[in-house]
Amino acid sequence: MNEIALSAGSVQYIDTGGGGPVVVLLHGLMMDASLWDSVIADLATDHRCIAPTLPLGAHRHPMDPGADLSLPGIASLVGEFLERLDLQNVVLVGNDTGGALVQLVIRDGAKRVGRVVLASCEAFDNLPPGLTGKTLALSSRLSPTLFGAFMQQLRLRAVRRMPMAFGALTKRGDATTARWIRPLLEQPEIRRDTVRMLRAAFADSNLLQDAANGLVDFDQPALILWAGDDRVMPVDHGRRLADLLPQADFATVEDSYTLIPLDQPAHLVRLIRQFAS
Template sequence: MKQIDLSAGTVEYHDTGGDGPVLVFISGLTIDGTVWRHVVERLVPDFRCILPILPLGAHRIPMHEDADLSLRGLGLLIGEFLERLDLADVTLVQNDWGGAQVFIALGDTSRVAALVLTPCEAFDNYPPGIPGRAIGVAVAIPGGLALTMQALRFRAMRRAPAAWGWMSKRPVPKPVMDGWFRPATTDRRVRRDLRKYTTSLPPKSTLLDWAEANRSFDRPVLVLWAVEDKVMPRDHGRRLAELYPHAQLREVEDSYTLMREDRPDVVAEAIRSFAASPPVSTS
């Protein structure tokens, strides 16, 4: 695992290397880059895949105490990451968390050539669904987040609708999830970082303004959306495809939000054909 020092703190990331087109994969709350493992293994060595572990609860290195870990701050941190690594012509790939869209709205997108959105927060769906609201309740209660992370050690809790049962149709292997949850389970400073994010979401009017600002992103966009998703509304896929001037929508069966777990074959194939030569559509 490599490291890079950013304004918020030290961020770890995995880089497969190579000279192929650059894909930067953004993960979600309490999830690290291993969630993309089945997608990445299908894309290397033809693509250079970079997977930062942003400070959303699965990061092993706590951020600075004064770090801006708001949705806005973390969205802009994506741009800082691209700049510090001097990446160009990047295809940004997002799932679950909505930070990439915040970056598109507020940051310098000159290093981004294309965008892939798989089921993720969008418009005013922050925090999303029952799992998102459950985290909101946990952080509002003293000691609630620590108790929640301890409860997530058990499979029954992980597969509950208020936890991860509605995030993926198929159970994520225990060792993988153990790795996701370990930092926030064992380090109160990581929980502090996670709490800073979850308690700093802006008003829905601001979220909708940021979504509307994405309309000016004039590069190719692929929206891969899960038909059966219980957390990210199905119509958000269509609305996102209509928001961007050069977007295409592909709906995917037999998947919930974590499409990279449920249908990695479909995700990898779609990214491969799109990122190799991103099509421009005016539909």
């Protein structure tokens, strides 16, 4: 695991190095870069894969107290990350809230992005997304201490598999989701960051609707992938995104909930590899 000091604080990231197209992979709320482990293990044979752990609730190092942890602020952090690593013409991939961040990066210019992949993500008015997002939005009104006490329930697999938790997001990835909650449960500073981030993330319900207006100006290739069994992100939103982006293709990935990298990594790799090359 690599680490880089950015304006908001230190960010850890995976970087496989090597040649081939550069693919940067963004995760969602309450997740870290390990969302992409199975994808990277395959895709890194002919691509340079980079996956940062963003301050979205499962990060290991607390952010600076004054850091902007709104979604636009974190999208700006992604842009800073690409610049600091001097990455050019990247394939920027986002799943879940990572896809919302990709949309915000596009809105802000995306000068280092050559192609984008949006995989089952928040869009338009789906913020907070589904029962999972609404549960996070409500619980973030608690103090960091009480929020941590509420999240202790996720130690139990039966609770993690409930629709209000990770049960509606992945069919097969429970072992991974169990690891994601550890920093939050163990570090008061991470709980502080997470509450602040969630409150900011859901403060503007029109954020992604406004961002969608800028998608028509992104004239690079785009691939919109949607989970066939998605229970959180409406498939109609995927088709609408594909209609907005001038050079977009749309495809579905069957037998998967929202977190396609956990439920169908091999299928996802085939689609990204074909698109990136």
